[in-house]
Amino acid sequence: MSAQENHLKTAGVPQYIHADGAATGPITPSAAAMEAFRAVKMKRQFRYVFFRIDGASIEVDKSAPPAATAADLCVALPHADCRYVIYDHEATLPDGRKTSKLYFILWAPATSNPQAKMAYSYAKGNFRGQCDGCFDLNASSARDVELGVGLVSADDDDSESDFE
Numbered sequence: 001m002s003a004q005e006n007h008l009k010t011a012g013v014p015q016y017i018h019a020d021g022a023a024t025g026p027i028t029p030s031a032a033a034m035e036a037f038r039a040v041k042m043k044r045q046f047r048y049v050f051f052r053i054d055g056a057s058i059e060v061d062k063s064a065p066p067a068a069t070a071a072d073l074c075v076a077l078p079h080a081d082c083r084y085v086i087y088d089h090e091a092t093l094p095d096g097r098k099t100s101k102l103y104f105i106l107w108a109p110a111t112s113n114p115q116a117k118m119a120y121s122y123a124k125g126n127f128r129g130q131c132d133g134c135f136d137l138n139a140s141s142a143r144d145v146e147l148g149v150g151l152v153s154a155d156d157d158d159s160e161s162d163f164e
Contacts, residue, residue: 025056026056026126027053027056027057027058027119027122027123027126027127028056028057028058028126028127029051029057029058029126029127029130030057030058030059030060032059032060033051033057033058033059033060033127034130036049036051036060036063036086037049037086037130037131040086040088040102041086041088041102041133044066044088045066046063046064046065046066046088047064047065047066047067047068047069047072047073047087047088048063048064048068048073048076048085048086048087048088049061049062049063049064049085049086050062050063050076050083050084050085051083051084051085051086051127052081052083052084053082053116053119053120053123058084058123058127061083062076064076070087070089070145070146070149070151073085073087073145074142074145074146077107077109077142077145078107078109079109079111080109080111080112080113081109081112081116082106082107082108082109082112082116082117082119082120083107083120084104084105084106084107084120084124084127085103085104085105085107086102086103086104086105086131086134087102087103087105087149088100088101088102088103089101089102089103089149089150091150101135101149102133102134102135103134103135103136103137103148103149104128104131104134104135104136104137105137105138105139105145105148106120106121106124106136106137106138106139107139107140107145108120108121108138108139108140109140109141110140110141137149
């Protein structure tokens with residue numbers, strides 16, 4: 001028996017989680033992705049930035065100017081693809097003061113590919129660890145995003161549930 005025995009299920013062949021054939025391994029954010037995060041957090045140049053996994057790195061997908069709204073974010077979310085989103089949410093407190101919260105959103109809609117969901121979940125820890133000062137939000141629908149950032153409350157009557 002050799003010192004390093006091949007795994008029985010894979011016969012030593014590397015497993016793949018991406019459609020493009022990139023082997024599993026650390027998926028790390030690119031320098032451009034980290035610069036875009038800092039542009040949202042420190043410089044407030046964007047309202048939100050979308051990130052996608054491209055091979056073994058996390059790249060910037062698209063961004064929106066500071067004048068964009070939460071409704072714009074919900075419209076921009078892809079219907080069948082996973083994404084990471086850094087979203088700077090501004091709100092006015094009851095006493096009139098302005099406040100903002102930074103959200104790290106893992107967008108994984110129900111219609112997305114299961115392998116993509118696994119890849120984004122797998123890489124989230126590495127990317128999220130480098131994006132400090134954010135609140136976590138996992139969302140699979142625009143309603144999840146609205147609830148998570150506080151645009152609507154859970155007891156609003158526009159629910160489509162038959163179990164009320």
